[in-house]
Amino acid sequence: MLYKKFRGIGIMGLATAMVLAGCGTGAASASEAQTTADAAEVQEPAASSGEAREIHYFSSRSASDDTMVTLQEITDEYNAQGGNIKLVIDSNADRSSYDQKLRTMIAGGQMPDMFDLDATPYAVELGEQGMLADMDAFLEEIGEKDSYIPLALNYGRTSDGKLYTLPLELSTEMIWYNTDMFADAGVEAPKTLDDLLAVCKALQDKGYTPFGIGGGDGWPLLRLLATYPFRMTGNDFLNQLASGEAKMTDAAGTAACEFMAEIGSYFQPGFSTTDVATGLNLFLGGKCAMYPTGTWELNYFTDENRPEELNVSYFYMPVCDGAVTKPNEYWAFGGIGLAVNPNVFDNQYKDYLTFIVKNYSPAYFAHQHLAPQKVETDNTSMFDPLFLQVMDDTAKIGDTAARPWDVVLNEDVIATINDNLPGLCMGEESPEDFAAAVDEALEANAK
Amino acid sequence: MNYILRNRLKKLIYWFVMLAFLVIQAYPILWLLFAAFRPNMELLTEPFRFPKQLTSENFVTIFTTSHVLTYIKNSAIVSMISLALIVILSSMASFAIAKMKFAGSRKVYRFFLIGLTVPYSITLIPLFTMFARIGLVDTRISVILPLLAFQLPVSVMLFVNFYAFIPDEIVEAAVIDGASIYEIYAKIIIPLSLNTILTVLAMNFITVWNDYTFSLVFINSTELKTISIGLTDFIGPRGLKDWGATYAAIALSILPTLALYFSLNTKMTAGMTLGAVKS
């Protein structure tokens, strides 16, 4: 009996031991993985001594994105010059996952040292709570404010005029079109929004799908919605919507809703669940005549990378009658910016960030991207002609850049717009119903 | 004659249904595995044409731009530890609930059942705050613990139901023989419930292996990320996704699972029962 009892306990003991061992190996291998990865990642010159200061950067861009690659390059450079920083990047390129995680971290009192943030109402609130470092003051202090292209830098300004983020890119948006299809339909690149609708009609009559649009990702539809208001009022209507002084049922809003109801009938069927990757490939595969996107996809349209039989060109946002903004004013911005946790922003961190500000743009530019700061170029032979052409356009850009709605308006309002816009485009909802839904959300979220 | 004909017809219909269902279940998976070898462009413009060309370019992408193997290893570690703990803790708790005598055992059981449908995401902020306070964020434990806890209800439900079919007389006889309660659990109950353990393992494996929510929020380091989070590595700016690479990573991540299921198929599936049956 005694023997039996012992064996019983023995088995239980074994089970417990297994549990403990399980946890133990888990933890051990975790730290092991950490150290090996550290060894691989640090790549510091032997010169720097002591523990490297870790800066945790939570990024909304994928690790292979050139912004991340550039930051990593600059960090290596910084350490080679005697710095001692380890940039630990955690990235999640799925935007809704990124937002969820960032918000949970901040609500849970664990703000990352560095993170990506748009100048949204959320940023305003964080700023009001003193939870974001003031970049105006920082750039002033290091005397680098003038190195930035104003439209890139000011893109990061919140509605109350504060600057909490540094831009890492400079992007513009355009609409690409298939020149063969346009020729076949006997149309040219539209100059006005009425032209655009006429072009769509002509293309559809010829049996083409006029627009391939990644409606599933939300933002491409938002941009089209914002077109009329921007042409009619600049960013005024948008800012007034945000502050509660304007309504979607006002003239600019009504024009926007009616435009969407009309142009929506030219999107490919099922656009509301098409992601941008599918939209892009529909266009590249010659299955639609137009595709709206931005300079971050420039690489797909170069002579070198484009499918051989495909001939394309692009146009920027068309104008309308009585437009207050000029044709050379369209979508242009600095991308989601870099924000800094003020609680850890000490001298060492400041020194590192200063180094980034002073060296980032030339390095990023070398990867064939428009940079947020002015970059001197003498040798352009390494760049693709298309890139140079877009760079040339950007140099001639007007003073007023169109601001994306999803940065300015409250998230709940944007969610309402995103939820209701596909129905409007498909003709299932009337422009009046759509405007009413948006106004209701605006009112519910008014302060 | 008529009878034979009818029988034949029946057989024909039977096989038609079985094969049709086989195609419905297998086709998507085969498509998925093939997709891993197709160029992104073809995948997005002509997904259902017979593949014109196969390429290994997607795999080159995932190995050069991502750490898929690390992610898969992490998923395996997290899954194995979680599953072991789920089985041990739920079988023990269920044993107490179903076979031992104490006031409120029914209430404890119901208390467990409440957890069956709590939506994960709403517990994130409380859990995150808790983990941050005790320094558990960015450790494997921070993913294992909630996965374990959220899978306990369903596992306890399965075990309690199975234990209900083990006659109390067996337990009582063992007690009379002088067996301790620990011995009864380890030497009588556990050997009898191997099938249920398999069921619990198979059902929980799916949830644990595919967990996205907890890994997303609690893990920061690349070295600890699991495969479902790793799939976001192939998203470019503004949602531009490299589907070819994503499918390649998915294909790679399901291969171990498929191998496991096919090698264990008879045991695994034969054992999957929600407890014994009244006969």
Add this chain to the structure above:
Amino acid sequence: MKVLRDKKAIAFFLLPGLIVYSIMVMIPIGVSVYYSMIDWDGIGPKKFVGINNFIKLFRDDVFVRAFSNNLIYIVIVMSLQLGLGFIIAVLLTYLKKGRGFIQTVYYIPSVITVIAIAQLFTSFYSYEPIGLFNIFREWIGLEPIAFLSEYKTVLAAVASVEGWQYIGIYMIIFYSALVSVSPDILEAARIDGATELQLLFRVRIPSIANVIMLACILSLVGALRGFAAPMNMTKGGPNHRSEILATYMYKKAFTSRDYGYGSAIAVVIVVLSIIGVLLISRYMDREDT
């Protein structure tokens, strides 16, 4: 039986699971109940608003839509998983060769990450580029449909994906139960001249009633917590036509940053499922006695 009342032993078996469960699941639920009574955006001060969030819920058209959508969602998911799962399981019992292989193939979709399944079906349902379902429709002379954009089809399309994915699990659960019904009883009934259908309804189903009930709970609970398929395929759209409670809760809490309101929706989900589980388990208790 004193051994079975040993308090120390009961604690030893029960407490580890109970403690982990209480801390990781029940405390956060408690916190959510508290959050559901505050107005909080995740940064600033928390403002206590009592049951205001719940009052707001019942006046919220989208919530009402999500609620009724969720009922339809549950019906579709449960009938696919339980109905098809059961039929296939019964058919399988007549199979003599190759059962292991066929079972495993039937089971595979369940183990694949829902992100992949969602994308897979987004392309199956697609209109442009033409998806598999629309290729079929064209073969039989029907117009193609954008399944995931049409108001009429989107909810069923999304629910079917979640339903389909887990058919295999229920098929195996039912199969394992069916084959454990004593062959002697079946044989006796056959000799008495019972048809296969009579066997099914008079002998097989009654003897696995318990398993059927458990499967019902699992399926119901899965459908109530359903989230990944609609979120990854349509985000609840267009115009909330595929919105269900879990997706709406997620959007309110994390997209709109209305954390209190999101928590209130979560509390509703938990209460609904507790009611569902209690109803089913009470029914089972009655069956037992």
